[in-house]
Amino acid sequence: xxxxxxxxxxxxxxxxxxxxxxxxxxxxxxxxxxxxxxxxxxxxxxxxxxxxxxxxxxxxxxxxxxxxxxxxxxxxxxxxxxxxxxxxxxxxxxxxxxxxxxxxxxxxxxxxxxxxxxxxxxxxxxxxxxxxxxxxxxxxxxxxxx
Numbered sequence: 001x002x003x004x005x006x007x008x009x010x011x012x013x014x015x016x017x018x019x020x021x022x023x024x025x026x027x028x029x030x031x032x033x034x035x036x037x038x039x040x041x042x043x044x045x046x047x048x049x050x051x052x053x054x055x056x057x058x059x060x061x062x063x064x065x066x067x068x069x070x071x072x073x074x075x076x077x078x079x080x081x082x083x084x085x086x087x088x089x090x091x092x093x094x095x096x097x098x099x100x101x102x103x104x105x106x107x108x109x110x111x112x113x114x115x116x117x118x119x120x121x122x123x124x125x126x127x128x129x130x131x132x133x134x135x136x137x138x139x140x141x142x143x144x145x146x
Contacts, residue, residue, distance in 0.1 A: 007048075015032060054076075054132075055076050055077065056076065056077065057073065057074070057075050057076075058073070058074040058080075059071060059072075059081075060072045060073075060074070060080065061086075061091055061094075061095075061107070061113055062083060063088075063091065063107060063111075064110070064114075065110060065112040065113040065114055065117060066114065066117075067088055067114035067117070067118065068085070069086050069087065069088050069090075069091050070083040070085050070086060071083060071084055071086050071091075072084075088111055088114065090130065091107055091111075092104075092107060092108070092111060095107050
């Protein structure tokens with residue numbers, strides 16, 4: 001005996017009492033779309049550091065006879081920032097612009113010492129170069145003689 005599957009009764013075309021829910025297709029144009037409010041940029045909060053102005057500013061210039069120059073800035077008595085290396089010509093130009101004769105004279109004495117040291121080094125290196133050229137010429141002459 002074979003089992004038969006229970007037969008499903010055919011669906012009747014009778015509608016239920018409730019009408020089916022039909023979703024309306026909503027198509028909005030750009031003109032109808034809700035416009036978001038413009039967002040104002042946030043204003044930075046004022047902090048005491050921004051409100052309080054430094055009482056003083058100190059600029060310190062360091063110079064050595066090795067022609068190494070640096071500048072450090074201290075604002076409001078705080079610990080100075082790390083010094084930055086500057087060119088000797090910039091230091092001289094800045095001091096000339098300030099019009100302080102004593103500061104310019106002090107810097108010029110260090111710059112003069114650096115110039116003298118550089119001139120000595122150039123003279124020494126020139127002598128070494130001449131000696132090396134003579135040695136090379138002698139070695140080439142010896143090689144050519146063979």
